[in-house]
Amino acid sequence: MxxxxxxxxxxxxxxxxxxxxxxxxxxxxxxxxxxxxxxxxxxxxxxxxxxxxxxxxxxxxxxxxxxxxxxxxxxxxxxxxxxxxxxxxxxxxxxxxxxxxxxxxxxxxxxxxxxxxxxxxxxxxxxxxxxxxxxxxxxxxxxxxxxxxxxxxxxxxxxxxxxxxxxxxxxxxxxxxxxxxxxxxxxxxxxxxxxxxxxxxxxxLKHPIMLEYMLHNTLHHKISLGLFGQLIKERYGEDAGGVDIKYGAYIPIVSGIRLLAAQAGVMASSTEERILGLMRVGFVEEEIAHDWLEALSIALKLRSLTPFQLEEGHYTTRGKLSADGLTKERISELKLCLRIGNDLQKYVKKSVHKEIEKG
Incomplete structure (x- = not known):
């Protein structure tokens, strides 16, 4: 075509x-x-x-x-x-x-x-x-x-x-x-x-305590990576053996970046624009920002590779990458994404607490 x-x-x-x-x-x-x-x-x-x-x-x-x-x-x-x-x-x-x-x-x-x-x-x-x-x-x-x-x-x-x-x-x-x-x-x-x-x-910006309230919601969804670096997989149902890409990778990353953007006053809508904005205003080091962009890129790709179906004419998905879709290469990519996401959530928590201590 x-x-x-x-x-x-x-x-x-x-x-x-x-x-x-x-x-x-x-x-x-x-x-x-x-x-x-x-x-x-x-x-x-x-x-x-x-x-x-x-x-x-x-x-x-x-x-x-x-x-x-x-x-x-x-x-x-x-x-x-x-x-x-x-x-x-x-x-x-x-x-x-x-x-x-x-x-x-x-x-x-x-x-x-x-x-x-x-x-x-x-x-x-x-x-x-x-x-x-x-x-x-x-x-x-x-x-x-x-x-x-x-x-x-x-x-x-x-x-x-x-x-x-x-x-x-x-x-x-x-x-x-x-x-x-x-x-x-x-x-x-x-x-x-x-x-x-x-x-x-x-x-x-005028009421930084808002960041503390938003932090609780932001960290609600945990990265799907275990204590020893293993993937946390779905245990039951038709997605058993697969990984929840939406809530285990994508949502934690975009939520963390959204909160940092609010903290820094970076008024952008997309996660990519927010990361670039945080880097541009000096809120985050370039190397870390590029790591976040890499994690976002992987999350977007894997999220788009999750199986979909047509239900009553509507395109829908459960947001889970199936066990069959977890090739060796994709597991490697996903673990990199999740490690960066894990570090991002720690970064967000530390950044917000530091901002609140400042007043």
Missing amino acids: ERLSLEMIRIEIQKAGDDKQLRRIRDQLHEEFEGRLLLSNSIEWNRELNQVHDLLIGKAVGLAQVNVRRDGGGEPPLPFAFVLFGSGGRGEQTLWSDQDNGLIYANPDNSVVEEQARNYFQLLAEAVSELLMHLGYPPCTGGVICTNEKWRKPLNGYRSMLYEWMQDPHWEHIRYLLILADMRIVYGEKSLVTQLLEEFYDYV
């Missing part, structure tokens, strides 16, 4: 007139990117794949507005931003990621506009989510999705939620806070997102 350039992909997606055409494009690109994985630098591969996800999702938001208008819902009464959270927010979606998204709209200036906005953006959110499901993106099982009113609000509603979480930092609120820290716009008015993120970073 001829390798498609990003510009060719962009043109094909923009030409699509409905969800059926978009789904055919996504299925074709799924096969193409799956074939490219082992022949590419995994960070570059991931970056290009996520540009494609952004194009597909952005087009879905545009088509959803057309559908709402066609069904009598009118035009957006206020500027809005369609945002991604989780791996989408970090620009690290796999070929089979689900819907982790939200919608922020400008503050209404009167009760009439407020009612119009509430009704319109509910219709739009439902239309977007339905289109994305047709494209193979299953809804987030944790409810972090624009059809949930919690994640579809005016800017002031998001701000109130943000400060509630920061001023009452129990476990669940910190979990939400860390979700919001990965927020990234894929369609609409960027300033709505920038303002929220700036307030989050500013608050953390």
